Amino acid sequence: MVSMKNVSPDFSKLVASDEWSFSDESRANTSTLTHSYHRYPAKFIPQLVDKLIQQYTVEGDLVVDPFGGCGTTLVESKLNGRRGIGFDINPIAKLITQTKITPVDPEILEKSHQQFLDAYENIDFKETITHNDRLHYWFDDETLGKLDRIYGAISSITSSDAKRFYLCAFSHNLKNSSRWLMKSIKPTIDKNKKISDPFLSINRHLKQMIRKNELFYETLNQAGNINNISKVYQADSTKKWPVEDGTIDLIVTSPPYVTSYEYADLHQLSLLWFGSDSSQFKSWHNKFTKEFIDFRRDFIGTSSKPKKIGDLNSEIAEKIVGDLMQINKSLARDVANYFIDMKKVFNRMYKGLKDGGTAGVIIGNTALKGVNITNAEVAVEQMLKAGFETVDFIKRDISSKVIAPWRDSSTGKFTGLKNPNRHRVYEYEYVIIMRKPI
Numbered sequence: 001m002v003s004m005k006n007v008s009p010d011f012s013k014l015v016a017s018d019e020w021s022f023s024d025e026s027r028a029n030t031s032t033l034t035h036s037y038h039r040y041p042a043k044f045i046p047q048l049v050d051k052l053i054q055q056y057t058v059e060g061d062l063v064v065d066p067f068g069g070c071g072t073t074l075v076e077s078k079l080n081g082r083r084g085i086g087f088d089i090n091p092i093a094k095l096i097t098q099t100k101i102t103p104v105d106p107e108i109l110e111k112s113h114q115q116f117l118d119a120y121e122n123i124d125f126k127e128t129i130t131h132n133d134r135l136h137y138w139f140d141d142e143t144l145g146k147l148d149r150i151y152g153a154i155s156s157i158t159s160s161d162a163k164r165f166y167l168c169a170f171s172h173n174l175k176n177s178s179r180w181l182m183k184s185i186k187p188t189i190d191k192n193k194k195i196s197d198p199f200l201s202i203n204r205h206l207k208q209m210i211r212k213n214e215l216f217y218e219t220l221n222q223a224g225n226i227n228n229i230s231k232v233y234q235a236d237s238t239k240k241w242p243v244e245d246g247t248i249d250l251i252v253t254s255p256p257y258v259t260s261y262e263y264a265d266l267h268q269l270s271l272l273w274f275g276s277d278s279s280q281f282k283s284w285h286n287k288f289t290k291e292f293i294d295f296r297r298d299f300i301g302t303s304s305k306p307k308k309i310g311d312l313n314s315e316i317a318e319k320i321v322g323d324l325m326q327i328n329k330s331l332a333r334d335v336a337n338y339f340i341d342m343k344k345v346f347n348r349m350y351k352g353l354k355d356g357g358t359a360g361v362i363i364g365n366t367a368l369k370g371v372n373i374t375n376a377e378v379a380v381e382q383m384l385k386a387g388f389e390t391v392d393f394i395k396r397d398i399s400s401k402v403i404a405p406w407r408d409s410s411t412g413k414f415t416g417l418k419n420p421n422r423h424r425v426y427e428y429e430y431v432i433i434m435r436k437p438i
């Protein structure tokens with residue numbers, strides 16, 4: 001733990017904190033309640049968010065996550081009796097989050113399940129959805145037919161909260177029912193995959209979700225937190241925020257990394273499926289049928305964006321981009337774009353916070369083409385320039401949690417254990433805690 005006013009710490013000297021690493025937490029604990037509704041890359045463990053909320057807020061405070069992902073911050077805020085606002089550029093993230101923060105009356109869910117099963121059995125199904133061509137690459141015709149039937153049965157559910165609950169389960173299940181290589185963090189076909197019946201697998205997942213909803217519902221009811229305000233939006237965190245300036249008590253967030261996960265690609269099955277259904281998902285329709293490439297570019301950290309112009313607000317970032325420029329100009333441009341975007345987000349965070357409000361940014365360092373991309377150091381520099389003052393810097397061990405810890409040393413791409421040219425990434429991450437001065 002380091003606490004020096006307005007000075008960036010020497011990150012190499014920080015020692016991993018047991019208290020913040022949660023290395024002994026079981027999978028059951030990290031996927032408790034609604035947290036396991038839908039897989040999501042690089043999601044928080046809830047214990048980390050809970051600790052920050054308890055340490056830096058009191059009941060009724062407003063907690064915001066501008067890279068909301070699948071909604072961990074909002075779920076933990078609600079459980080702790082705090083108001084929560086989250087947003088993400090990814091509409092799938094919004095769908096998942098809205099489902100995870102909405103406890104559904106178990107009786108309504110039971111009725112809806114019967115509606116779903118009856119419709120599935122009795123539906124006189126004629127295909128009404130014209131699928132995006134790319135879906136035929138991921139699914140065989142028989143599976144697509146079965147999925148159409150399930151999707152049709154979901155449409156017959158009358159409660160809108162329950163229908164969303166089923167759509168979330170459907171979205172989660174798409175990968176299982178497709179040719180997608182499950183553990184891959186890039187869209188890859190699994191030639192040997194044995195695809196299980198989609199109706200059986202969605203029902204298995206639904207059973208678990210229904211049980212967890214009941215627990216969530218009871219927990220919130222008992223604590224008197226069931227009606228606590230929790231809102232989620234689809235918004236770009238580099239632009240205008242759906243939160244009034246000067247109102248936030250705590251920001252808890254974990255930004256995307258540069259050229260790491262391509263979130264738009266990773267969620268393409270759900271995006272393309274829902275985007276093809278103009279009757280239920282009007283606002284998604286064009287985006288995913290016609291404008292997928294443009295949509296992809298709005299994600300921070302993605303590659304192949306047009307070059308942005310702007311000061312990086314960080315000498316460390318300038319040096320990183322300069323070093324990369326010698327090796328690979330296009331990669332250097334991607335990294336510069338990333339730092340420009342992150343600078344904008346830190347400035348927005350500062351505006352959004354109340355005087356005295358706290359920001360907890362969870363971020364890790366990486367390396368590309370042998371150049372260390374010291375995101376944490378850059379973040380501190382950019383945050384100090386935005387006006388923040390330092391509170392605390394914590395190093396946490398995440399070695400046991402990371403799914404894909406290896407990158408190829410020359411290409412910088414994710415790789416496997418068999419590659420002799422691999423190096424480890426994401427062994428640790430940092431919790432940067434800073435404050436808007438009073």
Ligand SMILES: C[S@@+](CC[C@H](N)C(=O)[O-])C[C@H]1O[C@@H](n2cnc3c(N)ncnc32)[C@H](O)[C@@H]1O
Nearest residue numbers: 043044067069070072088089090236237299300
């Ligand atoms: C590391 S993930 C956050 C995961 C989250 N902490 C959770 O527990 O699910 C980063 C998120 O940033 C989002 N993102 C990328 N570019 C964005 C942008 N311009 N505005 C808002 N969100 C963005 C991605 O869609 C992704 O969900």
